[in-house]
Amino acid sequence: MKQPRQARSLASRDRIVDAAEALLAERGLAGLTVAEVLGRAGVSVGAFYARFGGKPALVRHLGERFWARARDEWTDRLDPARWIGQHAAPIVERVVAEEVRAHRRHWAALRALVEYGLASPEAHLLKQARELDGFVAGRLAALLLARRSEIAHPEPELAVEIGYLQVVGTLRTLILVGWPRRDWAPLADRKMAAELTRAFLGYLGIRYR
Secondary structure, three states: OOOOOOHHHHHHHHHHHHHHHHHHHHHOOOOOOHHHHHHHHOOOHHHHHHHOOOHHHHHHHHHHHHHHHHHHHHHHHOOHHHHOOOOHHHHHHHHHHHHHHHHHHOHHHHHHHHHHHHHOHHHOHHHHHHHHHHHHHHHHHHHHHOOHHHOOOOOHHHHHHHHHHHHHHHHHHHHHOOOOOOOOOOOOHHHHHHHHHHHHHHHHOOOOO
16 A cells, blocks of 8 residues: 555555445445445545556555454453453453453454455465464463463463464354354344353363352
8 A cells, every 4th residue: 555645645554444434334345345445435436546456456545454452452451450369261252351351343244354365375464363362362471471370271371372363263264154053043142152162161171250
């Protein structure tokens, strides 16, 4: 993406990005067309292509912005100062609840970015997702391993990472593929969070209330 220097160019770029994010959230990747973006942003074709050069560059920029924002949010959530005096179980419970909430809130954008990343490996969108998962897993591990005495699993470091990836993998599978059986009713978010928390804590060997 070409970086604008003038205030008018910055405003045009911001309108394009805001419009594209809204379309991605509402309609997914198929609904994110250049024509729709132009209509919502109120910019010309020339202005769009001067900023992004095409839809692929715009989607890459949206992905970079999405994952960077998510990283900032998790940095704040997993700040050790927030968890002074807390046991391991409430930390896991809060992290799982936040993952369920975030995946629900951003499911359309997540689905679009993962689909685009699978179809266009050169965009490196899946690499950014992996990096975020690794970052969150690492921060979570630091918090939980500081409470190692509460974990019964014989390999706590490995268990934290695998347990976290099981949570994220379950949520992304439901987003991309859907609920596995038509005769099952999808779980409400609160129930989903409770069951994923129970599974994670059980795997770690932490007593669940």
